Amino acid sequence: xxxxxxxxxxxxMSLAKDxxxxxGRVLCGKGTVLTPTLIERFHKMDIxxxxxxxxxxxxxxxxxxxxxxxxxxxxxxxxxxVPPLVYLKKRIMKKLVESRGQ
Amino acid sequence: MEDDKRQEFRTALxxxxxxxxxxxxxxxxxxxxxxxxTTTEQMGKVISQDYILAAKLLKLVNSAFYGFPQRISSxxxxxxxxxxxxxxxxxxxxSIFEVMEDQDVELWQHSLGCAVVCNVIAxxxxxxxxxxxxxxxxxxxxxxxxxxxxxxNEYEMINRLVRDxxxxxxxxxxxxxxxxxxxxxxxxxxGWNLPKKLIEPVACHHDPRKASAEQLNSSxxxxxxxxxxxxxxxxxxxxxxxxxxxxxxxxxxxxxADIDEILAQVDEKLWDVKGFTLEIExxxxxxxxx
Numbered sequence: 001x002x003x004x005x006x007x008x009x010x011x012x013m014s015l016a017k018d019x020x021x022x023x024g025r026v027l028c029g030k031g032t033v034l035t036p037t038l039i040e041r042f043h044k045m046d047i048x049x050x051x052x053x054x055x056x057x058x059x060x061x062x063x064x065x066x067x068x069x070x071x072x073x074x075x076x077x078x079x080x081x082v083p084p085l086v087y088l089k090k091r092i093m094k095k096l097v098e099s100r101g102q
Numbered sequence: 103m104e105d106d107k108r109q110e111f112r113t114a115l116x117x118x119x120x121x122x123x124x125x126x127x128x129x130x131x132x133x134x135x136x137x138x139x140t141t142t143e144q145m146g147k148v149i150s151q152d153y154i155l156a157a158k159l160l161k162l163v164n165s166a167f168y169g170f171p172q173r174i175s176s177x178x179x180x181x182x183x184x185x186x187x188x189x190x191x192x193x194x195x196x197s198i199f200e201v202m203e204d205q206d207v208e209l210w211q212h213s214l215g216c217a218v219v220c221n222v223i224a225x226x227x228x229x230x231x232x233x234x235x236x237x238x239x240x241x242x243x244x245x246x247x248x249x250x251x252x253x254x255n256e257y258e259m260i261n262r263l264v265r266d267x268x269x270x271x272x273x274x275x276x277x278x279x280x281x282x283x284x285x286x287x288x289x290x291x292x293g294w295n296l297p298k299k300l301i302e303p304v305a306c307h308h309d310p311r312k313a314s315a316e317q318l319n320s321s322x323x324x325x326x327x328x329x330x331x332x333x334x335x336x337x338x339x340x341x342x343x344x345x346x347x348x349x350x351x352x353x354x355x356x357x358x359a360d361i362d363e364i365l366a367q368v369d370e371k372l373w374d375v376k377g378f379t380l381e382i383e384x385x386x387x388x389x390x391x392x
Contacts, residue, residue, distance in 0.1 A: 071341075
């Protein structure tokens, strides 16, 4: 999932998290597919950002999947012989790959 | 290292001349807490007198890392829900992080992230006061701020070692100061009269065996620090995942399935915290601009 600005929201994207009003009420539930009317409504209600499924917006300077995996490898470089931490590393990598999938 | 040099560092860190003093409200509240006739409403009133502090506190309490399903709208309900010790340490964290945020947003993010993981693990293990564990997670690296503020030259040297010789921050601290940020953080927490439940996990987060009463909570902070560094959320000077303490791992007794679920829950909560951090940043820059 990815957190994007409402300005970047496009028809057809689907919400990965509930959109809440300022008072904390659910305005629009997780899983809802965005329509132009909905996006317009978010703007009107001053909702600045929403969280959508997949990773539809790539921003300049964003690291590639390969770079991010390499960074994880580096972060774990001193604990590569500790089985629980190797497991942790693999799961973190797996989650990253999944989150980048559409 | 010569003993008198080390002593000098200890004294500097214990006196903490350059760290912000605690708001007077903390001393007042501590006194009130000792009086059995004090009501939470009275305490809430005292906190609310400092409305900036009260607003910050409510924001922190309502942020994702405490994960309460309902919004907490008053200080007195925060005290009832979180307990006085947590509210007190939150006041302290709010004031210390004000400094930290200006100086080091990345460390602030690392600390927030660590607090989130602590909360998830503590809840999972059925620890009695998970909020206290997340508060300890929030302030676990406070010793780094103390070193930075009190011993700026040594801090520079430590960072140079981390950068040039690829040392971990802790190893560099040991080399330069003969003590590490965990120990320094422990003194600080003690100096602020925080409860032992918070002091030990801060002081022992790199070696939970050293804790006498709070080995489990220290182990939770220890492992949460590992998870949040593994995720690369925020930055705590060096980016290496620290070595896992055998004792901590035994105490936590987590299975592979536990790890998977912890990661999923943390992921979910971090999204919310990220929004919270962005919000603070936006407010700060709005204030700076206007």
